[in-house]
Every structure is written in structure tokens, then in C-alpha cells.
Amino acid sequence: MKIGIVGLPYSGKTTFFDSLTFVGGEETVHNRTKSNISIIKVPDKRLDYLVEIFNPKRKVNATIEVDDFMGSSNPEISTYNNKFATLAKNYDAFILIVRGFEDSSVPHIKETIDIERDIKIFFEDTSIFDLSFLEKRLENIEKELTRGKNKEELLKTKEILTKWNETLLSGKSLRELELSKEEELLQKNYQLLTMKPLIIAINLSEKDIESSNKITKEVRQKFQTKNIRIEPFFAKIEFELSRLPEEDRLDFMQNFGLTESALSRLIRAAYDLLGLQSFFTVGEDECRAWTIRKGMTAQEAAGVIHTDFYNKFIRAEVVHFDDFKECGSFARCKEKGVFRLEGKEYIVKDGDIMHIRHN
Secondary structure, three states: OEEEEEOOOOOOHHHHHHHHHEEOOEEOOOEEOOEEEEEEEOOOHHHHHHHHHHOOOEEEOOEEEEEEEOOOOOOOOOOOOHHHHHHHOOOOEEEEEEEOOOOOOOOOOOOOOOHHHHHHHHHHHHHHHHHHHHHHHHHHHHHHHOOOOOHHHHHHHHHHHHHHHHHHHOOOOHHHOOOOHHHHHHHHHHOOHHHOOEEEEEEOOHHHOOOHHHHHHHHHHHHOOOOEEEEEEOHHHHHHHHOOOHHHHHHHHHHOOOOOOHHHHHHHHHHHHOOEEEEEEOOOOEEEEEEEEOOOEHHHHHHHHOHHHHHOEEEEEEEEHHHHHHHOOHHHHHHHOOOEEEOOOOEOOOOEEEEEEEO
16 A cells, blocks of 8 residues: 655655654654655554554554655746656655644745645546546547447446546535445546545644534535545644653553654554455464455455465464453453364454464
8 A cells, every 4th residue: 555645845754754754762764765655564553552462572553654745845846747747646645744833934835824725736636647648548439449449448437437427517526426346446547636545644833733523624615525625734843742651652552642643643544445354363473464355255254364275274273352352362252162174155344363374
């Protein structure tokens, strides 16, 4: 999974990226070229608990790849330009950092703070790229139709692309559409920007903490849909928090009246939008969180661990994390009847602890 961190200059997106990649004093190595790219660990308190119980030699978090797109700071050059569009096609989702804080020492590129305006800039610019792509593709289809080959398939594609084009021309987002299987397949091939799931992180200052819910609610009323999540974010606080050891973070957050890191909340939102979930494998050697798509079967999840586990799957020993935590051991889980043997068609749930039996 690759998430693109985007936003106008001086919105706080690089501070957000640095907070993600420097957690508890451990900086993740990243490459600073056209963009800052890093593989980050996904925080998961359930995995932390399992590590305490099993004391393994190795702990392996689920990971995601994040890309801090480095746009131009020149107000005459559009942030969401051709360079952006080329990279953005490779993203599975966007986190759009929108500036909501005042700071006279860091002037806004548009001179004023306007959350709604900055969100609309992103919407409008990405729509322009998609419209340009769709219009060119439709022109090519018309040329291909004159050759008389694959006519039925081309006409179906034309019908879908025409619908998408008309949706964008009407000012709506393609994220609002319910896609058929044919449309989902086309989107995988075309990677249209306005179809990609979007998280809008409103970057607020410390003085906005009490009013953050009100600000966020107003933005949600205007922009939130099934494929858009909107969350408040305090970049300076998160940056300082990321530099602290684990044992000091709770006290630090409580000083500001916060109960959890916004980074954790945003990553969960990304997982939810992308239809992802985690299951766990545990033991003395390793405790590990595995990322899978929601709706995957036990056999498919086994294949994520190793191809042989898929091909030679027999059964999965399964207990949900909540049941394990309540019982405290696998033995107690068996006594209470929450430790189960499941077949290849079992649909894995978020938080399942699994051991795969295979030939």
C-alpha cells in the first residue's frame, strides 16, 4: 500500500511526514529526491500486547509506504502539476494536508487561511487531469472503432468513460460513484486520481484543540463521502510526540487533552478506506501483523504468509485477539470454546490470531 502525502506549500505535510518516519527516536531511512519516500511501521496496540505475552525474538509490524510529494513553493507554479500527476497515479490513496493554522512567520501561499478553498484546489486540479485523460482516451476509442476490431468491448469502455467524463464535467467527484466490476477493472488500469480514496488532515495549532471538533464537523458536512475521511491534526504536537520514548507519550498527550496520536487515527482511516485489515501470527520466534484485504478467506490469508501455505492449506487454528486477551492463554481459549479450527472458506476477521496447518 502506497499513500501519497499531498498539500499546498507550508501546509505542514513535511512535518507530518517527518512525524510518521521518526517515532520514538527511531528514524526510518527515506529517499529525498522528487519526493520523500519511506516505509513506516503501522502502530498496533494489539501487537504490542501479544509481544508482552509471548516475548518473541522479533516483532514485525504491518507496514505502509508513504510518499511526501515535493511540489514547487513558487506561487506561480501549480502544486498539482504534471510532475504530481505522474507520481500520483502510483498512489493507492491520498492524505491531503490542509492548513488551518495562522502563523505570520510562515505566510500562506494564497495569502489567507481558507480550508474550504484549499480542498477545492486539490479537487479541481485533479479533476482537470482526469478530464484530460478521459477525453484523449475517448478520442482514441473513436479511432479504434473505425478499424472494426473488438467493437463490443470498445463500445462498453466508451459507455463507462463517457459516464465518468460527464460526472466530472458536472462538478462531482468520481469517488461518489458506485462502481461495477467492469468499472473497477478499468480504474485499476487507468488509475484516475479523483477515484482514489482521500483522507483530509486539517492541520491546526495548539490553540485550536478545543475548537477542532467544531472545525472538523463543518468541513465534514461539506466534503465527507464514503471514500473521503476528514480528521483534525496538530503537526507541531505530533512532531514533538514522535521524538519522545513510548513511556512518555501518554503524559505528553494528556497535557494537551488528547487521548491518542492523530497519526494512529489517520493510519486507521487509511486502512478502512482501502478495505484493509490485520491478522496476527504469534510464537517465541516472532509476533507479526499481516495486512490483508477485507473479505479474504483463510486460505488467501495463508497465501500472504507463503505461497506454499496457500497451495498446501489444510486448516487454520483461529482465535480472535479480544477473546485471547480476555482468556489470557490459548489453553484457556480452548476451555471456553473460542479457539476454533476453520476451513479454507473461512472469512478472516480483523484481529484474528491464526496458525496455519499445511502439508
